Each structure stands twice: as C-alpha cells, then as structure tokens.
Amino acid sequence: MEKAQIRPQLARPDLWREAAFIGGNWREGAATIAVDNPATGAVIGHVPDLGAADAGEAVAAAHAAFAGWKRKSAKERGAVLLAWAALVKQHADDLALIMTAEQGKPLAEARGEVLYAASFLEWFGHEARRVMGEVIAPHQPDRRLVVTRQPVGVVGAITPWNFPLAMITRKAGPALAVGCPIVIKPSELTPFSALALAVLAQEAGLPDGLLSVVTGQAKPIGEVLTTDPRVAKFTFTGSTAVGKLLAAQCAGTVKRVSLELGGNAPFIVFEDADLDAAVEGALASKFRNTGQTCVCANRFLVHEAVHDAFAQKLAARVAAMRMGPGLEGPVDQGPLIDERAVAKVAAHVADAVARGGKVLAGGAAAPELGSRFHAPTVIADVPADALLNREETFGPLAGLIRFSTEAEAVALANDTRSGLAAYAYTADAGRQWRLTEALEYGMVGINTGLISTEVAPFGGVKESGLGREGSHLGMDDYLDVKLACIAVSEA
Numbered sequence: 001m002e003k004a005q006i007r008p009q010l011a012r013p014d015l016w017r018e019a020a021f022i023g024g025n026w027r028e029g030a031a032t033i034a035v036d037n038p039a040t041g042a043v044i045g046h047v048p049d050l051g052a053a054d055a056g057e058a059v060a061a062a063h064a065a066f067a068g069w070k071r072k073s074a075k076e077r078g079a080v081l082l083a084w085a086a087l088v089k090q091h092a093d094d095l096a097l098i099m100t101a102e103q104g105k106p107l108a109e110a111r112g113e114v115l116y117a118a119s120f121l122e123w124f125g126h127e128a129r130r131v132m133g134e135v136i137a138p139h140q141p142d143r144r145l146v147v148t149r150q151p152v153g154v155v156g157a158i159t160p161w162n163f164p165l166a167m168i169t170r171k172a173g174p175a176l177a178v179g180c181p182i183v184i185k186p187s188e189l190t191p192f193s194a195l196a197l198a199v200l201a202q203e204a205g206l207p208d209g210l211l212s213v214v215t216g217q218a219k220p221i222g223e224v225l226t227t228d229p230r231v232a233k234f235t236f237t238g239s240t241a242v243g244k245l246l247a248a249q250c251a252g253t254v255k256r257v258s259l260e261l262g263g264n265a266p267f268i269v270f271e272d273a274d275l276d277a278a279v280e281g282a283l284a285s286k287f288r289n290t291g292q293t294c295v296c297a298n299r300f301l302v303h304e305a306v307h308d309a310f311a312q313k314l315a316a317r318v319a320a321m322r323m324g325p326g327l328e329g330p331v332d333q334g335p336l337i338d339e340r341a342v343a344k345v346a347a348h349v350a351d352a353v354a355r356g357g358k359v360l361a362g363g364a365a366a367p368e369l370g371s372r373f374h375a376p377t378v379i380a381d382v383p384a385d386a387l388l389n390r391e392e393t394f395g396p397l398a399g400l401i402r403f404s405t406e407a408e409a410v411a412l413a414n415d416t417r418s419g420l421a422a423y424a425y426t427a428d429a430g431r432q433w434r435l436t437e438a439l440e441y442g443m444v445g446i447n448t449g450l451i452s453t454e455v456a457p458f459g460g461v462k463e464s465g466l467g468r469e470g471s472h473l474g475m476d477d478y479l480d481v482k483l484a485c486i487a488v489s490e491a
C-alpha cells in the first residue's frame with residue numbers, strides 16, 4: 001500500500017519523527033509499527049516497536065533527572081512550560097496536519113485540539129507558582145505544625161488515540177509544573193503527534209530525561225510503568241476496561257493512580273428547553289471528533305412533549321453534515337479510528353432499529369468513502385433497554401429515548417456505572433440546580449453541550465475515573481502532602 005507523505009507537507013519537516021524519544025535521545029527500532037491514515041488506510045509512517053527494556057531506560061532517565069528538576073524554582077519550571085506552549089501554538093498548522101493524518105479528525109478540529117493542548121501547558125506554566133502549603137495552629141505550645149506539598153516523583157502515563165495531544169499535555173503540564181518527570185506511552189494508533197510534541201519540548205529547553213515518549217507494545221511498556229518501583233504515580237486515559245486492568249497492576253507498588261475512563265453521557269431535553277439551543281448543543285456534544293470523545297452525549301433523553309420536534313430539528317441538521325477525509329476540504333465528520341469502531345456503531349444502530357427505533361438521518365456505514373466511515377445518524381423512539389443507552393457508542397449515533405417526568409429522566413440518566421459527563425436543557429432555574437445535584441456525574445452541562453476547558457476540573461465518578469485534570473486542582477495528583485511537626489523549646 002502506498003505510503004502517504006506527510007513530512008514534505010510540513011513547514012517544519014523535523015516535527016515528523018519516526019523514532020521514540022528516550023531520556024532526551026531519539027531512538028529508532030529494528031522492529032516497527034505501521035501507522036495509517038484512518039480516512040484512506042494508507043500507511044503514513046512507522047514508529048519503533050519498543051518494549052520493556054526501553055521503557056525501563058526511560059524510567060531510569062526520569063528518575064535521574066528528578067532531583068535537578070524539583071530543585072528548580074517554580075518560576076523556572078513554569079517558564080519552560082510557557083515556552084513549550086508558545087512553540088505548540090506557533091506550529092499549530094503542522095501539528096494539526098500530523099494529527100488529522102493519523103487520527104482522522106477534520107483539520108479544523110485538529111487545530112482546535114492543538115490550541116486546547118497548548119492551553120494546559122500555558123495554564124500549568126502559571127499554576128506552577130501556586131503550590132501552597134499551610135501552617136496549622138499547634139496542638140501544644142511547644143510544637144509547630146507546617147504542611148508542605150512536594151512532587152511525588154516519576155510519573156508513568158498512558159494516553160488514548162482520540163485526543164493525541166491534549167490528553168498528553170493535560171498530564172505533562174501539571175506533572176512538570178510541580179517537578180515530576182513523565183514517561184509517556186501514546187496510543188500506537190497516533191504516535192506522531194506525541195513525538196512532534198517531544199521535539200518542541202526539547203526546543204523549549206526541557207532538560208533531558210524529564211519527558212520520554214516510548215512507542216511500541218502496550219502490554220510490556222505498561223507493565224513497566226505500572227510496576228517499576230521508581231515510578232511513583234501512574235496516570236491513564238482510555239477505556240474503562242484497560243483502566244481497571246492497569247490500576248490493578250499498580251497495586252503491587254501502591255502507586256498514586258489517576259484515571260480518565262469511558263463515559264455514557266445522558267443529554268436530557270426537558271419540555272421547557274429552548275429546542276434550537278438544545279439542537280446546537282447536541283451537535284457540539286454528540287458529533288465532535290465524529291462522536292469519538294469521552295464526554296460525547298451518548299443517549300438523548302427527550303421529554304415526550306418535545307421529542308418529535310427535537311428529533312426533526314436534529315435530524316435535519318445531521319442530514320446536512322458533510323462527511324469525508326479530514327485533509328480533503330472542510331468536512332463536519334471524518335472517519336472513525338478503525339473498522340471495529342464502525343462495526344460498533346452499526347451494531348448499536350441495528351439494535352435500536354430492531355427494538356422499534358426509527359432512523360431519521362443516516363443509519364448506515366458509508367463504504368463509498370472508505371471502510372472507516374459511518375454516516376452521522378439520528379434514531380427516534382429508542383427504548384431504554386437499547387444497547388446505545390447502556391454502552392458507550394463512541395461514534396456518530398444519536399438515539400432519542402422518551403421520558404415523561406423529571407424523576408424518570410434522572411433515574412434513566414443515573415442508571416449506569418459510568419459517571420463522566422451529563423447534559424440537560426431546561427429553562428427552570430430550580431430544576432437546573434436539582435439536576436446539578438441529582439445527576440451522578442463528575443461534570444454537568446446545563447444548557448450547553450461543551451464543558452471542557454483547562455481552567456475547570458475534568459474527571460468522572462463511579463467507573464469513569466479517579467482524580468481531576470486541569471484547573472487549580474489538576475496539580476494535586478502530582479503532589480504529596482507532608483507534615484513537619486517541630487518541637488520548639490519554650491523561651
């Protein structure tokens with residue numbers, strides 16, 4: 001299969017690296033992993049297929065670099081993050097091109113993610129100086145109690161393919177800000193974005209060893225990052241199943257663990273909702289990244305009084321969506337990451353229809369565009385026992401489920417082990433407050449379908465995760481609280 005050429009299209013061809021980044025050095029591998037363009041299936045490049053020994057070297061380099069980095073002032077560490085952020089923004093076009101080539105999202109969305117990724121580096125470049133401690137009124141006159149917060153040490157990180165830059169900077173930003181080195185295994189499906197980020201980190205002046213990007217076999221690399229005693233903390237973003245497996249692997253060395261896992265977001269439309277605003281919010285939430293975000297609306301709970309009107313409005317907009325390769329002209333929907341993802345969407349569509357759902361837009365794969373395209377789809381009158389209500393679809397499918405009372409909507413929304421994001425449209429201020437309290441989710445959007453920002457805490461409850469990323473809370477997972485109890489002699 002012809003290898004598509006991305007490198008010649010870059011203003012900075014050196015951002016395209018077919019090598020891993022270990023302890024400040026670029027490393028090629030005898031064995032390699034092919035990376036393809038989801039839109040065409042064409043191989044766009046190869047990265048080293050590294051394993052446990054290479055991951056161990058990265059951990060060793062991080063461990064060696066820790067002491068020097070944590071001794072830097074917060075201002076010095078922050079300055080490197082701010083320089084890194086500036087370089088990411090400066091090369092946004094190249095980074096977007098690399099991202100769309102390997103992940104498939106429309107180029108405009110890729111550029112948006114580049115800026116979103118830079119925002120975490122910028123945010124934590126400033127937050128670095130805001131690690132605070134406290135002095136506690138002593139329990140006895142001859143003691144002084146001082147609480148400080150210190151960097152935990154080497155961080156191991158494993159990240160997903162759907163946001164190949166932002167999921168890295170959402171971890172590397174706070175880790176490096178407080179003084180922690182980080183070893184990253186990116187998804188084997190989207191390694192080139194991570195490697196380009198490493199080029200710019202080196203250019204920003206990040207000392208060797210503080211950031212490594214280890215490409216290759218997930219299992220052996222993951223075993224090092226979850227069991228090596230020199231790794232103090234492990235952070236994972238990805239599916240709930242893999243997150244549970246990796247968290248269990250961390251138990252043997254009692255690592256600090258933070259998890260950003262799968263979702264099953266309800267999008268609730270009440271009878272008093274502004275339906276046009278709800279449709280806009282639905283489009284933004286459900287179809288961003290072709291439905292492949294962890295906070296995508298996964299099921300639509302629509303009050304019976306407005307179900308048909310909302311369904312018709314949404315279907316009309318979805319039917320008008322432009323679908324195609326993200327690098328070829330402006331499109332609203334790109335390919336899914338692989339054929340398995342297309343099959344999952346098709347299975348959820350077939351299940352909803354078999355249970356009585358009515359397809360109002362889309363409804364099938366689009367093989368004429370390629371093997372990884374599925375038409376954005378709206379299905380009305382879906383029953384609550386449908387697969388799309390119980391599982392994360394992770395694709396461009398909006399299934400509408402009727403409800404009649406607020407209590408029924410809340411019960412339907414909470415009937416899941418996921419708890420990442422939820423959305424609700426209602427004009428009633430009292431109900432808005434009741435929903436923010438009653439919905440069992442880490443994040444609730446009221447009259448908006450977009451909730452993600454670097455300044456606010458991102459994370460889930462139940463089986464959607466542990467910890468929070470972004471916001472002033474985002475550094476907590478990389479800091480240990482230490483008490484000094486000091487005996488002082490009486491004058």
Ligand SMILES: NC(=O)c1ccc[n+]([C@@H]2O[C@H](COP(=O)([O-])OP(=O)(O)OC[C@H]3O[C@@H](n4cnc5c(N)ncnc54)[C@H](O)[C@@H]3O)[C@@H](O)[C@H]2O)c1
Binds near residue numbers: 159162220293464
């Ligand atoms: N909560 C969040 O912030 C968030 C963000 C993005 C994606 N996600 C979730 O991630 C999922 C989609 O991403 P994905 O398909 O990349 O998830 P995934 O769990 O299949 O893979 C995520 C990462 O884990 C690695 N991995 C897989 N098996 C492993 C193993 N046994 N040992 C070590 N590493 C292993 C992969 O190589 C990849 O780097 C969805 O469920 C989505 O909801 C959640």
Ligand SMILES: O=C[C@H](O)CS(=O)(=O)O
Binds near residue numbers: 162292293294295452
């Ligand atoms: O899917 C993963 C991301 O966290 C989505 S967002 O861009 O942060 O909302």
